[in-house]
């Protein structure tokens with residue numbers, strides 16, 4: 001696999017702003033990997049590809065979900081969630097990415113899930129705190145990310161859940177499960 005070609009293919013899927021965000025996630029994922037450990041090559045690849053399908057027309061995303069047997073329950077929740085699963089499917093089938101760890105980091109980067117791998121946590125957190133992100137609470141999450149991957153990620157998930165509650169929107173349960181799991185594990189360690 002040629003990383004440069006993959007970079008160009010990814011860039012071609014999205015407008016400039018989303019590409020700048022992607023590069024921010026790559027840099028942040030590499031930074032988090034040097035801080036907390038992990039495989040930098042996998043972190044770079046998963047971060048590069050995490051938003052591959054984000055700018056695709058929503059009907060095209062829906063078509064992939066329906067026709068390729070992706071979880072249909074996604075269709076009952078916010079469309080913002082779809083691109084993660086669609087992206088994992090597309091990079092596998094169009095670019096031959098077979099590494100399940102990388103595919104899962106793409107697939108769960110928006111929602112999180114229970115028992116997240118180290119790589120999944122790195123990509124999900126990098127998405128929350130890359131330098132272009134600006135939302136209430138991001139500063140605190142960045143501070144936590146200086147020292148503690150799990151606490152920072154929990155705070156990120158909290159901010160998403162809080163936002164959805166505020167907006168009166170449905171919450172895709174994996175995010176709640178991810179948060180509960182991180183909190184339980186922290187309590188077990190105390």
Ligand SMILES: Nc1ncnc2c1ncn2[C@@H]1O[C@H](COP(=O)(O)OP(=O)(O)O)[C@@H](O)[C@H]1O
Nearest residue numbers: 077078080081109110111127160170171172175
């Ligand atoms: N559990 C969830 N249930 C419903 N919507 C969610 C959930 N988790 C995330 N989202 C939606 O996805 C959005 C995150 O998407 P975004 O910030 O664009 O990140 P990404 O870089 O992953 O596309 C949230 O603002 C929210 O609208």
